[in-house]
Amino acid sequence: MSATTxxxxxxxxxxxxxxxxxxxxxxxxxxxxxxxxxxxxxVGNDARDLARALTAAYLVALPAVFALYCTVxxxxxxxxxxxxxAGVRVVTPSRGRVRWIAALARGILxxxxxxxxxWMLADRRHRAIHDLxxxxxxxxxxx
Numbered sequence: 001m002s003a004t005t006x007x008x009x010x011x012x013x014x015x016x017x018x019x020x021x022x023x024x025x026x027x028x029x030x031x032x033x034x035x036x037x038x039x040x041x042x043v044g045n046d047a048r049d050l051a052r053a054l055t056a057a058y059l060v061a062l063p064a065v066f067a068l069y070c071t072v073x074x075x076x077x078x079x080x081x082x083x084x085x086a087g088v089r090v091v092t093p094s095r096g097r098v099r100w101i102a103a104l105a106r107g108i109l110x111x112x113x114x115x116x117x118x119w120m121l122a123d124r125r126h127r128a129i130h131d132l133x134x135x136x137x138x139x140x141x142x143x
Contacts, residue, residue: 008126009088009138018110018117020082025066033058067104067111074103087141095139102134109133 033055040050058065073080078098079089090098090106098106109116109130116129125137 007139009086009140010126011120013086013088013140014117014120014126014128014138017080017082017086017088018114020085021069021080022066024081025062025069029058029062029065063111067107069107070110071100071103071107074098074106075100083138088138089141090136090138093135093137095137098134098136102136106130106134106136 036055036058037052040052070080073083074090075098077084078091083089090103092098092102110128113129118128119132120126120128123132127137131137
């Protein structure tokens with residue numbers, strides 16, 4: 001491993017973290033939508049129509065839910081549960097804590113422009129587009 005890439009999280013660990021987090025948000029959202037539909041089916045037709053509309057809106061808003069999920073975890077701890085599992089953390093270039101505005105920018109870009117993550121394959125520090133915009137790095141954590 002060269003000195004320029006030592007300590008930076010690579011594509012595999014970042015992809016694992018992303019998949020775990022995306023599945024967590026998707027499964028939780030699907031469960032919530034299913035619960036809303038079940039409750040509405042018991043209550044009646046008017047509630048069922050409302051539940052269908054709310055479920056559709058909720059699923060359309062899934063990227064926003066993912067962005068919020070990421071923003072909250074990055075702002076509080078510097079890593080999402082998926083990142084903790086993969087052993088990586090988001091930091092500033094000086095290895096400091098990520099500010100809330102940077103966490104929000106990263107979250108929105110990752111949720112609505114995930115293809116920008118491919119830039120990490122070309123960057124020597126494995127930064128994706130959302131890292132460049134938010135001025136963050138993703139580093140490996142010690143054991």
